Amino acid sequence: MSSDNEFDRIVQALAEKAVFFADTKAWDPMHMKLTFFLAGARSSNEEDHRSRQLHDWKARLLAARAAGDAAADTTLQAELGALVLAELRNRGDALEHLIQAFPLLTESAAAAQPPEEAEFYYADVFAFVTEYLSPMVRRRINGSSATWCPRWWAHPEAGARLSALWLAWEQLRQEPGAAMSTWWLHHADPHLRVLMDPDMGPFAACSPKDGHTAYPFDPLPLEPYDASQDPLL
Structure with a gap:
């Protein structure tokens, strides 16, 4: 029935x-x-x-x-x-x-019919970074060629990028063939380049040895939107 x-x-x-x-x-x-x-x-x-x-x-x-x-x-x-x-x-x-x-x-x-939700291997982004990304990715993080912040979760951009990286990994790990190569080449590498950039990345004011900076970067400056000054209108 x-x-x-x-x-x-x-x-x-x-x-x-x-x-x-x-x-x-x-x-x-x-x-x-x-x-x-x-x-x-x-x-x-x-x-x-x-x-x-x-x-x-x-x-x-x-x-x-x-x-x-x-x-x-x-x-x-x-x-x-x-x-x-x-x-x-x-x-x-x-x-x-x-x-x-x-x-x-x-x-x-x-x-x-909605597809069944796949079970995550890692419970959250914190487990993913701690148990997978940190042991796997090893770099010379000397603050000049690359940098990192041990308190990565205190940086909104880093949290967003690493969460996206984790979710992409969870999806692609279930696909056959070159899926994980795709994750490295098209997800991990671009995000890590930005995150670990010692000049322009979100961790540029931090230090892998001294830790999270007491003076993080300010948010992007904004002005209130004024429709009368919008050139597209």
Whole structure:
């Protein structure tokens, strides 16, 4: 038996398509298929009722769009989804008939399903720097050719760069082939060049021996934005 999660994904995919095609020529065959599905072969009166219900749904959707209602698509998508979901839950054969009528729905639903989150090897950026980066990266950090700050986390730019480096490593470590070479060449090397630059890097005022400076660099100077002085306006 299909789970509610599977029903929800399929219903969402169908309702999204209905909203998208409502004002196109593709709506006519979709309307017919939806009518037969919602009627469930119960009676011709039920088919007439469902057909009028769908006509009304489309009319309200297009009218709301024309009126500039930004929530129209979302609201009407949810309304149609509720009708389809109710039919799926009330009829044991409904899912089979729905897939027969809309065979691409299963692919759309699978694409809409969020991927499982991969488990991180390191709990956070601090563990990554302490347990991997620091033992792995060894340089002559003499303050002239390269530098480093033992309190790297006190530098906002360094924290941001090393966090990005950690997240890239976590993603690429799971990919085959040259993924880790890509991490070194296109992630680690550029970030480390900036971080360890003794003149222009964020650690330039610090010392690998004396530690974090008591006088860190100031943030970039800014002035309040004035639209009247914007040359692009």
